[in-house]
Amino acid sequence: MKKLHYLIVMLTFLGILRLNAQDITLFEQINGRYDFTFIGNTMNSAENNPTFSYITSSSSAAQLNMSPSDRIVRAYLYWAGSGDGDFQVNLNGNPLTADRTFSHARFFSPSTFTYFSAFKDITSYVQATGNGTYTLSDLDISAFEALHYSRKTNFAGWAILIVYENPSLTLNQLNIYDGLQGVPDALQINLTNLFVLNNTNAKAGFIAWEGDSQLPTETFSVNSIAISNAMNPINNVFNSTNSITGSNTLYNMDLDVYEIDNYVAIGDTSASITLSSSQDFIMINTVITKLNSQLPDATVVINNVATLCNSREVNINYTVYNTNSTEILPANTSISFYSAGQFLGRTFTQNAIAIGGSETGTFSLNIPISISNNFNLQAVVDDMGNGIGTVNELNENNNTFSIPVELTTSPDFNALEDLTSCNLGLTRGQFDFSSYESAVKTDPTQVVHFYETSTNAEADILALLNIANYEAISTPKEIFVRVENANCYAITSFSLLTRNCPPTVYNAVSANGDGSNDTFFIEGLRDVFVNFNLEIYNRWGKLVWTGNNSKADWDGTVPNAIGGEKAPEGTYYYVLNLNDPDYPNALVGYLYLAY
Known part of the structure; x- marks a missing residue:
């Protein structure tokens, strides 16, 4: 509020209250061979306090003139004004919509007065455009100017904060703070985690709105020491000046930069920046500091x-x-x-x-x-x-x-029962465990393979291909199963077993050497019942032949007969003792011998 010096005694009656704002906070920290500058301009054609007419337009321009060795790394546009906000503007004819917005409100009885600012990252545009004229247009506060004119707080303006890199610069730390915070509420920013190696060219700058050059009750302090420069008296820092161009007609806004070398000491690990005003109503939008603080950042x-x-x-x-x-x-x-x-x-x-x-x-x-x-x-x-x-x-x-x-854990799986088949000799067996591929799964997406050793299963090598007709040379034989999901696997197993199935007797013998039924053949006997004993009797009950696992099948010859005679054609009887605990009784039957 303008000229609060004559209203201070009446503040209680006017009910001036701070309603809301966004306090100034750290927006970005940049470390390296960097420095900063500002360009911008007011939309006011004169200061609003002593002027008895509307003075705010919707367009103004400013010049950017960077050195060829300066490389622009950040360009942040801020614009502000009286009222609820205009967040769509044009820069050099290019429409822009705010990335972030800020608001501030004060109650001056009987009305609430609102103020706004907006932010847009225009780094790529400024990098491409470079030096020249920048014109901000279509910043419209006309709907609120009459209300604010009644308090002489009608204003609008814009600024671009530019951070640039130059190899000739020292290693600096730049801290950018922004928001929209009103002063006379004193604003203090505490810088921490510093290690000031060299205080040469240390500086601080700010973008402020709505200050009046006629109210000398404002200070800018570093480490509690009020400072000034040629354009900014020690008690009047918000005085419509632009430190970059030397202008003192930046009506109702300030783009000020202060050298603070003498207020920051080598070795300092912290610093404080304070902006204050006891009369003038000021809004701080952006504060930036540059210190030669050399520290790593892990x-x-x-x-x-x-x-x-x-x-x-x-x-x-x-x-x-x-x-x-x-x-x-x-x-x-x-x-x-x-x-x-x-x-x-x-x-x-x-x-x-x-x-x-x-x-x-x-x-x-x-x-x-x-x-x-x-x-x-x-x-x-x-x-x-x-x-x-x-x-x-x-x-x-x-x-x-x-x-x-x-953490990847083994998939669940169903337990598999052992498989048993007939002993084909010396515990050899034939097996079909193809159904186990689906039986072991608890999830249809699982992948299953079978292996002869646990080592192969773990390494996922030499998987068995013929699981529908697998021959185990000897049993018991353990088969290993690898069950995989997307991330892990489990190993399970089952055993292949054989049992001695009942032998099958072929009781027709035509011992004529034609290759068909030339001997008395019993399927599933040899190398299965390894201790068997076979006896053959003629029809009168005389034992004519005995055999076992090491003796060839009977071809009709009667051992020890005179002249090694062949047994005559006819019916004979056999007694087969398997000598197996599963078959305690002898198998008895007949056979017919012919030539």
Whole structure:
């Protein structure tokens, strides 16, 4: 409010209240060989306080003139005015919509007076356009000018904050604060995590709106010391001036820059900036400081976490950065890992990391059983495992990175019963376990393979191909089953067994050497019932032949007969003792011998 000096005694009666605003807070910190400047202009053709007419237009222009060695890295447009806000404007004929908006309101009985500002990142546009004239247009506060004219707070204006890089500059830390905060509410900004190596060319600047040059009750202080320069008296800093151009006709706005070399000492680790006014109603939009503070700034990113199947060991790939910094990050900077506040392990950087550099490393952790299979893994750089670091950094609040981790566990599977088939001799057997491929699954998406050894199953090599007609050379034979899901696998097994099935007797013998039924053949006998004993009798009950597992089948010859005679054609009887506990009784039958 203008001329509050004659209204101070009446504040209680007028009910002047601060209704709302966005306090000035840190927007961005930039570290490197950087500096800043402003361009901008007011929309007011005169100061609003002593003028008895509307003085606010919707367009004005300013010149940008950067050195060829200056490389623009940031360009932030701020515009402001009286009223609820106009957040769509034009810059050099290009329509812009605000990225962020700010508001402030004061109650001056009987009305509430509102003010606004807006922000737009126009870095790419200014980089492409370069030096020349910048015209902001279509900034319209006409709907609110009559109300604000009644309090002489009708204004509008714009400014572009430009951050640029130049290799000749020292390593600096730039802090950009913004919002929309009213003064006479004193505004103080505390800078921390500094290490001022050189105070040469330290400076601070601000974008302020609605100040009046006739009210000398305003101060700008650094570390509690009020400072001034040729354009800004020590008690009248919001006086419609532009420190860059030397103009004192920037009506109802200020683009001021102060050299603060003498107010910041080498070795300082903190500093404070204070803006105050005891009479004039001022709104601070943006404050930027530049200090030659040389410190590293460690950050960490977990690139990947590799989990082992059915294991609580994880392998972490991470990168430590020193990108937004003004000093080398020393070697042996610690990186600690946590889950839900529980310390898991610690490693260290191997080398000094240059400004703008990085280092990638790997680290293995065994996750305690007390932590669930799904958890958040947190990496904290410059942390010794107790929340305490050893490196003084530019920013101590950006050292943490988190990533969700899921330990891979073996899939569930159904148990498989052992398979039994007939002994084909010497425990050899033929098996079909093709149905087990689906029987073992608990999820149809699982993949199943069979192996002859556990080593092959673990390594997933030499899977069995013929599982519908698999021949086991000897039994018992264990078959291993690998059941896989997308992330892990399980190994189970079943056994192939054989039993001695009842032999089949072929009781027709035509011992004529034609290759068909030339001997008395009993299928499933030899090498199955290895202790069998076979006796053949003629019709009168005389034993004519005996055999066992080591003796050839009977071809009708009667051993020890005179002249080695062949037994005559006819019916004979056999007695087969299998000598097997499953078959305690002899098998008895007849056979017919012919030639």
